[in-house]
Amino acid sequence: MKDFDSKIVILGGGAAGFFSAIHNKKNNPNSTVVMIEKSGQVLSKVKISGGGRCNVTHACFEPKLLSENYPRGGRELLGPYHVFQSKDTIAWFEAHGVALKIESDNRVFPVSDQSQEIIDCLVRVATGLGIKIWTHAQVTDILKKDPNFCLSLADGQVLMCQKLVLATGSNPQGYVWAKQFGHTIEAPVPSLFTFRVDDPALHALSGLAVDFAQVWIAGEKKKGQKGPVLMTHWGMSGPGIIKLSAWNARSLFEAGYRTALYVNWLPHVDIDVLKERVAEFQGNHPKKGVGSQSPFFEIPTRLWAYLIEKTKVSAQTLWKQINSKQIDRLVQELSEGVFAIAGKGTFKEEFVTCGGVSLKEVNFKTMESKVCPGLYIIGELLDIDGVTGGFNFQNAWTTGFLSGSG
């Protein structure tokens, strides 16, 4: 088969790969840009993202604040976010015909609530620019023959390029190639997940939520994360828990997903005030069952009754029968309740990998490798991951954009 001479090759047809291809072509209109996708479908993660709606980015327009949403990579993304941030993502999609909306929690979605609209837009722009998109294409070998890269494909084709962009997401093959060109791979482990807690009484509360709790795990220096916590039929979920899983992805992995979870159900209430409010409620309701009504509007009564039973007091006990030691135990449960994490659950809305190409080895002005000139590394293949809310796609758009800006 005839060899195909090309200048820029993008490996991986995901969000980062598309943004890279588009900006490479825009800035190098005379170059041939080829995107190689091993599967039959480009942008397959965009398709399933955000429950099929694609949470494109997060409406946080201050680079410093934006970068603080990355357990890994925040420091490195600060500079890039001064060049291309969420505001630019929104402007780019709107300029290319996708109307976007900002929801109350600042997540950004297409007005149509259809991730397909994002896919159609990216494919339309890329093909309009003349980018060649090869699906079902399998690269079997890559050699560096300075200044070129020489790619062998499974169908026998050989492809030469001066610029090779690796955009293979968390696929293990991408790590193999990056390693081959001298890069260090921080071991990949899951991020953004829920916690399994083996307690049938907790499972029975599935669906109940507390809007503002504080959660942390054993050994954490800072006291974890704040946000909504949701009871599930396997344990705990909700934004507070998911954020906690991201910030502690590595230590949780090392602990085999078995460690103590601490919960403060009322983090905005000072402990002395908490004691006073419990004592006041006791004084006002001496003949009421202690589990019959939650003294705190933030805590649903069924959860309240569960927390009481967790302190080994029957929810039927009358308030007047509760002694000061039991009150202390209850206050302890409210402010620092301990749950045994017994495993990792799934989080279907979003899932990313912590780990990837070491960030020290990449120039964050251009995304070019510092150890292999001509090689560019972008998106989730890097040791970058954000919390939920559109931050992971923003990393893909920004690093893709930078890799094409030279």
Ligand SMILES: Cc1cc2nc3c(=O)[nH]c(=O)nc-3n(C[C@H](O)[C@H](O)[C@H](O)COP(=O)(O)OP(=O)(O)OC[C@H]3O[C@@H](n4cnc5c(N)ncnc54)[C@H](O)[C@@H]3O)c2cc1C
């Ligand atoms: C269920 C789910 C929902 C999500 N929802 C959101 C969301 O709403 N908002 C958000 O910000 N983030 C979300 N994420 C995370 C987001 O999808 C990723 O961070 C993002 O897709 C990373 O983009 P990428 O281009 O780096 O990698 P990917 O999107 O993984 O793309 C990599 C591409 O490379 C291809 N590839 C891999 N190996 C090879 C190879 N050897 N040769 C050729 N091609 C190869 C893959 O097939 C794939 O098409 C979600 C993730 C999941 C799993």
